[in-house]
Amino acid sequence: MRILISNVTYLESAVSQDSLNPVDIGIEDGKISFIQEHLPSRDQKTHLKEAAWDRVIEGRGRLALPGLVNAHTHLGMTLLRGYGDDLPLMVWLQEKMWPIEDQLTEKDVYWSSLLAIGEMLRGGITTCADMYFHMGATAKAVAEAGIRASLTRGVQDVGGSGLRGLEEAIGFCQKWQGAANGRITTMLGAHAPYTCTPGLLRKVADWANRLGVPIHTHVAETSTEVHQIKEQYGVTPLGMLAGNGVLDVPVTAVHCVHLEEDDLELATQRGVRVVHCPGSNMKLGSGIAPLPEMLATGLIVGLGTDSAASNNKLDLWEEMRLASLIHKANMQDATVIPAVTALKMATCHGAAALHLDKVGKLAPGWVADLVLVNTEGLHWQPPSNPQASIVYAGGRNDVSLVMVDGCIVYDQGELLTIDEDEVIYHVKKIAHRLGLL
Amino acid sequence: MRILISNVTYLESAVSQDSLNPVDIGIEDGKISFIQEHLPSRDQKTHLKEAAWDRVIEGRGRLALPGLVNAHTHLGMTLLRGYGDDLPLMVWLQEKMWPIEDQLTEKDVYWSSLLAIGEMLRGGITTCADMYFHMGATAKAVAEAGIRASLTRGVQDVGGSGLRGLEEAIGFCQKWQGAANGRITTMLGAHAPYTCTPGLLRKVADWANRLGVPIHTHVAETSTEVHQIKEQYGVTPLGMLAGNGVLDVPVTAVHCVHLEEDDLELATQRGVRVVHCPGSNMKLGSGIAPLPEMLATGLIVGLGTDSAASNNKLDLWEEMRLASLIHKANMQDATVIPAVTALKMATCHGAAALHLDKVGKLAPGWVADLVLVNTEGLHWQPPSNPQASIVYAGGRNDVSLVMVDGCIVYDQGELLTIDEDEVIYHVKKIAHRLGLL
Numbered sequence: 001m002r003i004l005i006s007n008v009t010y011l012e013s014a015v016s017q018d019s020l021n022p023v024d025i026g027i028e029d030g031k032i033s034f035i036q037e038h039l040p041s042r043d044q045k046t047h048l049k050e051a052a053w054d055r056v057i058e059g060r061g062r063l064a065l066p067g068l069v070n071a072h073t074h075l076g077m078t079l080l081r082g083y084g085d086d087l088p089l090m091v092w093l094q095e096k097m098w099p100i101e102d103q104l105t106e107k108d109v110y111w112s113s114l115l116a117i118g119e120m121l122r123g124g125i126t127t128c129a130d131m132y133f134h135m136g137a138t139a140k141a142v143a144e145a146g147i148r149a150s151l152t153r154g155v156q157d158v159g160g161s162g163l164r165g166l167e168e169a170i171g172f173c174q175k176w177q178g179a180a181n182g183r184i185t186t187m188l189g190a191h192a193p194y195t196c197t198p199g200l201l202r203k204v205a206d207w208a209n210r211l212g213v214p215i216h217t218h219v220a221e222t223s224t225e226v227h228q229i230k231e232q233y234g235v236t237p238l239g240m241l242a243g244n245g246v247l248d249v250p251v252t253a254v255h256c257v258h259l260e261e262d263d264l265e266l267a268t269q270r271g272v273r274v275v276h277c278p279g280s281n282m283k284l285g286s287g288i289a290p291l292p293e294m295l296a297t298g299l300i301v302g303l304g305t306d307s308a309a310s311n312n313k314l315d316l317w318e319e320m321r322l323a324s325l326i327h328k329a330n331m332q333d334a335t336v337i338p339a340v341t342a343l344k345m346a347t348c349h350g351a352a353a354l355h356l357d358k359v360g361k362l363a364p365g366w367v368a369d370l371v372l373v374n375t376e377g378l379h380w381q382p383p384s385n386p387q388a389s390i391v392y393a394g395g396r397n398d399v400s401l402v403m404v405d406g407c408i409v410y411d412q413g414e415l416l417t418i419d420e421d422e423v424i425y426h427v428k429k430i431a432h433r434l435g436l437l
Numbered sequence: 438m439r440i441l442i443s444n445v446t447y448l449e450s451a452v453s454q455d456s457l458n459p460v461d462i463g464i465e466d467g468k469i470s471f472i473q474e475h476l477p478s479r480d481q482k483t484h485l486k487e488a489a490w491d492r493v494i495e496g497r498g499r500l501a502l503p504g505l506v507n508a509h510t511h512l513g514m515t516l517l518r519g520y521g522d523d524l525p526l527m528v529w530l531q532e533k534m535w536p537i538e539d540q541l542t543e544k545d546v547y548w549s550s551l552l553a554i555g556e557m558l559r560g561g562i563t564t565c566a567d568m569y570f571h572m573g574a575t576a577k578a579v580a581e582a583g584i585r586a587s588l589t590r591g592v593q594d595v596g597g598s599g600l601r602g603l604e605e606a607i608g609f610c611q612k613w614q615g616a617a618n619g620r621i622t623t624m625l626g627a628h629a630p631y632t633c634t635p636g637l638l639r640k641v642a643d644w645a646n647r648l649g650v651p652i653h654t655h656v657a658e659t660s661t662e663v664h665q666i667k668e669q670y671g672v673t674p675l676g677m678l679a680g681n682g683v684l685d686v687p688v689t690a691v692h693c694v695h696l697e698e699d700d701l702e703l704a705t706q707r708g709v710r711v712v713h714c715p716g717s718n719m720k721l722g723s724g725i726a727p728l729p730e731m732l733a734t735g736l737i738v739g740l741g742t743d744s745a746a747s748n749n750k751l752d753l754w755e756e757m758r759l760a761s762l763i764h765k766a767n768m769q770d771a772t773v774i775p776a777v778t779a780l781k782m783a784t785c786h787g788a789a790a791l792h793l794d795k796v797g798k799l800a801p802g803w804v805a806d807l808v809l810v811n812t813e814g815l816h817w818q819p820p821s822n823p824q825a826s827i828v829y830a831g832g833r834n835d836v837s838l839v840m841v842d843g844c845i846v847y848d849q850g851e852l853l854t855i856d857e858d859e860v861i862y863h864v865k866k867i868a869h870r871l872g873l874l
Contacts, residue, residue, distance in 0.1 A: 081830060082822035086775035119815045223769070282762035283829065285771035312829040313816055318758075325719035325759070326766065332660070334722035338523035378556045379750055381861055382868035385519035392720065392749040393518060397834035424818055431819035 001054050001406055003027040007038045008059025008372065010362055011066075011343070011386065020386065025064060027368040030181065030406035034364055055408075061376050062400060063386060066360050067126025067148075067369035068316040069350030071275040072216075072254045072304025075141070076109040076132040077101075078116040079427060080309035083436050089222055089284045097309060103434060109134035111426040113141035118418045119314045121147060123396030126369035126404045129252070129275075129304070129354050131189045131216050133165075135172050143180040146409040146417045148369060150354045151176060152189035152216040155196070155204065162200040166207065173211050183405055185213075185356065190246060192218040193237040194225050198244045205245035214250035214355045217241065220263070221255040222286050238263040238272075247272060250355050254304060257281050257289045264290070268297045273353040276345065278322040279313075280306030288330050291323065291337065302353030303345045317396045320346045324391055339391040372401040438491050438843055440464040444475045445496025445809065447799055448503075448780070448823065457823065462501060464805040467618065467843035471801055492845075498813050499837060500823060503797050504563025504585075504806035505753040506787030508712040509653075509691045509741025512578070513546035513569040514538075515553040516864060517746035520873055526659055526721045534746060540871060546571035548863040550578035555855045556751045558584060560833030563806035563841045566689070566712075566741070566791050568626045568653050570602075572609050580617040583846040583854040585806060587791045588613060589626035589653040592633070592641060599637040603644065610648050620842055622650075622793065627683060629655040630674040631662050635681045642682035651687035651792045654678065657700070658692040659723050675700040675709075684709060687792050691741060694718050694726040701727070705734045710790040713782065715759040716750075717743030725767050728760065728774065739790030740782045754833045757783045761828055776828040809838040 005025040022038040050056050077097070084096035104112075109132065120128055130138055131152040142149040153172045155165035166188075173186040188208045190196045196204070208215045220226055220237045229237045238259065241247055247270040254275040259267070267274065276289055294301055303319045305311050320342040327337045351360030358366045375383060379393050402410035409417050431437045442462040459475040487493050514534070521533030541549075546569065557565055567575055568589040579586040590606035592599040603625075610623040625645045627633045633641070645652045657663055657674045666674045675696065678684055684707040691712040696704070704711065713726055731738055740756045742748050757779040764774045788797030795803045812820060816830050839847035846854050868874045 079819060081819065082825045085822060085825040085829065086772055088771050092771065115815055115818055122815065279762065282766035283771065285765045285769050285773070287769050288766050308830070312825060313832075315816075315832075321755075322762070325716065326763065328722045329719035329725050329763065330767075332722050332724050334525050334529065334720065335523055336722070376861075378552055378559065378857060378861070379752075381552055381864050382516060382518065382873055383865075384868065384873045385522060388519045388522040388749060392522065393745070395750075395752075395832060395834065397832065420815060424813075424815070427818050428820075431821065436819055436821045 003055045003057065003406065004053040005057045005059045005064060005372070008062050008064045010035070010064035022059070025362070027403070027406050030368055032362060032364055032366050032368050035362065057401065059372065061374065062372040063375050064362060065124070065371045065373060065390070066347040066362050067371050067402065067404065068124050068346050069302060069354065069360055070120060070125045070128040070305050070314065070316055071252070071302035071350045071353045072129055072277055072306060073116065073314060074132045074307035075113040075116040075128070075130045075138050076104060076134060077112065077307035077309045078314070079104070079108060079112040079430060079434070079436070080307070081312045083309065085312070089286065090224070092284065092310070100434060104134070106134040106137045108430050110137035110141055111423060111430060113138040114145060114418055114423045115427050116308065116314055117141060117145040117147050118415055118420060118423060121145070121402050121410050121415060122399065123315050123317065124371040124373070124399040124402055125314070125316050126371070126402060127351060127354070127356070127359060129216065139176045139179065139184060142184055144417065146404050146407055148183045148359070148404055150185045150187060150356065152187040154189040154191045155200065156191035157197045157200050158195045162196060166200070166203060170207055170211065173213050177213065181405060187214045187216040187252065190215060190217045192221070192225070193229050193240045201241065201244035201246055205249055208249040214252055215246055216252045216254070217246065218255055219253045220258040223258050226258045236260055236263050238266055242266060242270065252353055252355065255281065255286070255289065256294070257287045259290055259294070264293060264297050268299055272299070273355065274299050274301040275304045275353050276301050276323060277304045277306040277319070278326050279319055280310045282322065282326065284310050288326055291327050292331060295341065300349050300352045301345055302350030315396050316346050317394060320391045339387040342391045343387060368403055368406040370403050371399055373398050374400045439489070440492045440494065440843065441490040442494045442496045442501060442809070445499050445501045447472070447501035459496070462799070464840070464843050467805055469799060469801055469803050469805050472799065494838065496809065498811065499809040500812050501799060502561070502808045502810060502827070503784040503799050504808050504839065504841065505561045505783050506739060506791065506797055507557060507562045507565040507742050507751065507753055508689070508739035508787045508790045509566055509714055509743055510553065510751060511569045511744035512550040512553040512565070512567045512575050513541060513571060514549070514744035514746045515751070516541070516545060516549040516867060516871070516873070517744070518749045520746065522749070526723060527661070529721065529747070537871060541571070543571040543574045545867050547574035547578055548860060548867060550575040551582060551855055551860045552864050553745065553751055554578060554582040554584050555852055555857060555860060558582070558839050558847050558852060559836065560752050560754065561808040561836040561839055562751070562753050563808070563839060564788060564791070564793070564796060566653065576613045576616065576621060579621055581854065583841050583844055585620045585796070585841055587622045587624060587793065589624040591626040591628045592637065593628035594634045594637050595632045599633060603637070603640060607644055607648065610650050614650065618842060624651045624653040624689065627652060627654045629658070629662070630666050630677045638678065638681035638683050642686055645686040651689055652683055653689045653691070654683065655692055656690045657695040660695050663695045673697055673700050675703055679703060679707065689790055689792065692718065692723070692726065693731070694724045696727055696731070701730060701734050705736055709736070710792065711736050711738040712741045712790050713738050713760060714741045714743040714756070715763050716756055717747045719759065719763065721747050725763055728764050729768060732778065737786050737789045738782055739787030752833050753783050754831060757828045776824040779828045780824060805840055805843040807840050808836055810835050811837045
């Protein structure tokens with residue numbers, strides 16, 4: 001499929017103001033083949049003639065952005081949206097989530113994943129990272145629905161040995177790495193320092209090294225976790241991961257709400273990639289991550305929604321806005337996390353946090369994951385500052401077209417790869433069975 | 438106009454779970470005349486027959502909510518959206534806002550107000566409170582566009598005596614109080630303790646008493662303000678207002694970010710109504726208001742967006758979500774400001790914060806300001822918990838119909854009272870003249 005987006009304004013990676021003149025973007029074989037200044041049609045070169053393309057998309061009144069990267073979520077938990085709100089984290093986890101998760105079947109996770117992917121695509125998210133179980137079902141949903149995903153079968157020792165889980169996780173990586181034309185990549189997952197024994201962590205690190213995949217893990221989400229790990233092991237959660245070889249391979253460390261100064265140094269030295277989940281951290285009362293400090297040390301930080309059970313939306317526009325606002329409030333400094341920084345976290349830095357190559361930027365040779373945004377609504381007026389409008393005034397409903405890997409998956413209000421009615425039918429049926437409705 | 442909304446689920450004021458069975462809502466003469474259980478048509482009483490109504494709206498798949506109340510904004514500043522982001526408050530105010538505000542004409546404020554009202558109506562805001570200048574232009578826009586508004590011509594001594602402004606403000610109240618079928622109410626406005634002399638405050642209080650209108654004022658927005666007022670007068674900003682008679686009349690006190698313990702007691706004793714503006718307070722780096730403490734003392738607190746220059750959206754759904762999330766994060770307690778509390782702040786408590794009667798609730802005899810919300814989108818699934826979904830998962834784009842004072846002003850994507858293209862044309866023209874584009 002060869003697609004030309006004609007006469008569109010664009011932000012390469014949200015960095016510069018000078019790229020706001022209209023351009024033509026060529027897309028061939030799932031990649032961006034060129035971006036060049038738009039010229040009136042009579043002057044256009046042969047390769048821009050309409051007939052040369054399978055489809056020409058008129059870009060006037062639209063802003064092209066790299067597709068957004070949701071660098072941490074749990075798609076299988078989307079079923080649990082609205083089940084357990086305004087509760088303390090441990091009550092939420094132990095009395096609500098864990099008992100009901102025990103009842104989830106592979107099919108449940110499949111429909112929950114499709115529900116999540118549909119919501120994400122509609123909002124311009126073209127890449128997500130998931131850690132959960134029944135991951136084969138999620139991989140199937142990802143393959144069908146056309147999103148890009150970094151998938152992890154999480155392992156932990158709570159409720160038994162993690163070895164069976166690890167075996168499954170290894171098999172999952174071997175089966176799915178590079179599937180769906182490369183849209184699917186995999187990681188090994190250690191759930192968290194407080195749910196994995198040192199022995200399990202060492203095995204996960206060893207296998208990640210052998211398989212050549214990164215490790216996806218939660219770290220220092222709550223102060224309770226930090227206290228517990230310090231008491232048990234005499235080091236911080238990140239220190240505990242380091243001590244068991246987890247930082248010897250590429251790592252995606254999620255949350256990092258309660259990193260200490262030494263942790264920041266350690267993370268920087270070891271090239272840890274961080275995922276910040278402001279919405280979930282706020283809603284669960286986990287606290288406020290030291291994002292300005294992390295960025296100051298040069299850490300690469302992406303954004304994640306976490307699951308719909310703790311957010312409750314899978315909306316990267318919200319996370320951009322929250323990431324900017326919460327730290328301005330917390331530091332009482334309006335200059336902290338400016339719009340451009342939030343935009344980078346949601347795009348190129350999110351992809352880098354997942355160790356993905358050539359994802360998250362609109363540039364020749366990079367994957368054609370992109371979003372067209374309708375900037376004609378009242379809430380975009382006057383259009384003084386596009387970056388600020390994206391982060392502070394816009395929203396996911398402004399997304400008018402979504403492309404992943406060169407394929408259009410959402411266009412003018414319609415998902416082209418997912419039958420929404422069918423998904424809602426199954427989700428409601430499962431929710432009834434689980435006693436959620 | 439007699440309108441029947443048939444077979445709709447509803448939340449009276451977002452308080453109870455037990456009102457989720459479908460109802461019929463009758464609207465006559467701008468008021469809600471009845472709400473009763475929906476019965477299959479063959480059993481319906483005569484007054485529910487379709488022919489008896491000017492219009493019957495099918496409510497299936499919709500949730501009826503009281504219209505949202507944006508209890509503090511500056512409509513005339515919507516033109517300045519995206520002009521001065523990520524800047525410290527005093528730079529933002531002194532180098533960006535004040536110089537350009539000097540150039541705003543009455544016509545500019547008119548178009549800016551229509552732009553703001555259009556954005557608000559689309560998002561389900563049926564009442565707003567505005568404090569600005571050229572208020573006649575804003576009142577005209579309010580009258581035409583069909584929103585409910587509490588309007589205040591702000592006064593201050595910065596850059597000259599506030600007496601000329603006060604005279605204008607008094608004239609404005611006399612002319613507009615009760616206009617547009619009662620949709621327009623007025624207040625007197627003292628801008629803030631740091632911009633008004635004690636003499637001016639006493640005059641404002643005296644005139645508010647004579648006119649029988651409340652006072653709308655900013656209080657304790659920043660720690661700088663608190664330090665300055667303490668140094669100058671030896672009391673807190675709220676104490677300074679109290680000392681000059683401002684709390685002797687009904688007051689709407691906006692921001693209250695840096696209230697001290699004695700202030701909380703004073704505010705409670707004097708029945709001060711508070712407006713919390715989390716988005717603006719966060720974006721300007723002003724800090725985090727003691728909302729949980731305010732609510733614990735029994736204070737009535739509404740929500741406001743503040744202006745689009747400091748937010749940058751006029752979106753009460755965002756403010757609900759922020760009001761809930763920021764305090765959970767700040768207190769590290771997920772039980773703080775549950776969804777229901779945020780919903781009350783956005784509806785009935787917002788109206789009470791503006792001293793409005795019979796506004797902000799769906800109940801017989803109350804004004805027919807209501808919103809129908811489409812709950813069929815993927816992000817509402819599964820529909821386990823409507824209150825949580827409204828605050829944590831929903832958004833302003835889910836609004837499908839808006840009614841103010843019994844009149845439908847927005848229906849299925851279209852504003853019925855505002856020519857959006859005309860507004861955008863004028864806003865862009867003004868933005869060019871001001872050098873914003």
